[in-house]
Amino acid sequence: MGRGSPIPPMLRQKIVEQYQKGVSQRKMAKSLKLSSSTVHNIIQRFRESGTISVRKGQGRKTILDAHDLRALRLHCITYRNATVMEITTWAQEYFQKTLSVNTIHRAIRRCRLKLYRSKKKPYLNMIQKRRRFLWAKAHLKWTVAKWKTVLWSDESKFEVLFGKPGCHVIRTKEDMARTTQVVISAQFRSLHL
Structure with missing residues (x-):
């Protein structure tokens, strides 16, 4: 048969029943509103195999098999920031096959991975995280009047420079908040009073 959705099994069964009764292929095609070539192909397959089911393995084979997809997934997880x-x-070097960018992009999606934009925030090591926690704990009982004396960053001019704008990371939907998937940004302040 050609392209398009396969004929439903009930309709195939009707074609075979009418064929066994001796109805001509043209009359079957007209009554069932199908092309005569479709009716002919279904009857021919019934004569050859004795079944009305659609043959398996139809369509184009994929370039990357299951083993290749596993290797690709492992590489993408190892090198998350790679384009x-x-x-x-x-x-192309590893599999020794001619592969396009679109093929690899579809294969990445088949591996249940996606391209996400990296979150831009400065890298914090454990010492800095601890200091921030202690600072927040120390200022927990401050009053509103005391907080009004603080010069906030949005009240002064800051120049913030980030590296690699638009950097992507490859990850699964569940890996949302991993620190390894962050674009490390450098911040330079120039305070003008």
């Missing part, structure tokens, strides 16, 4: 173009060049 699709970089992954494509790696895959």
Whole structure:
């Protein structure tokens, strides 16, 4: 048969029943509102195999098999900040196959991975996190009047420079808040009073 959705099994059964009764293929095609070639193909398959089911394995085979997809997934997880173009060049060398960027992008999605934009925030080590926690704990009981004496960053001019704008990271939906998937940004302040 050609492209398109397969004929439902009930309709195939009707075609076979009418064929066994001796109805011509043209009359079957007209009564069931199908093309005569479709009716002919279903009857021919019934004569050859004895069944009306659709043959398995129809369609184009994928370039990357299950083993290749596992290797690609492992590479994407290891090198999360790599672009699709970089992954494509790696895959062409590793698999020894001609692969396009679109093929690799579809394969990444088949591996249940997606491209997400990295969160931009400065890298904090454990010492800095501890200091921030202690500072917050020390200022927990401050009054509103005391907080009004603080010069906030939005009240002064700050120049913030981030590295690699628009950087992507490859991850699953569940890996949302991992610290390894963050674009490390450098912040430079210039305070003007």
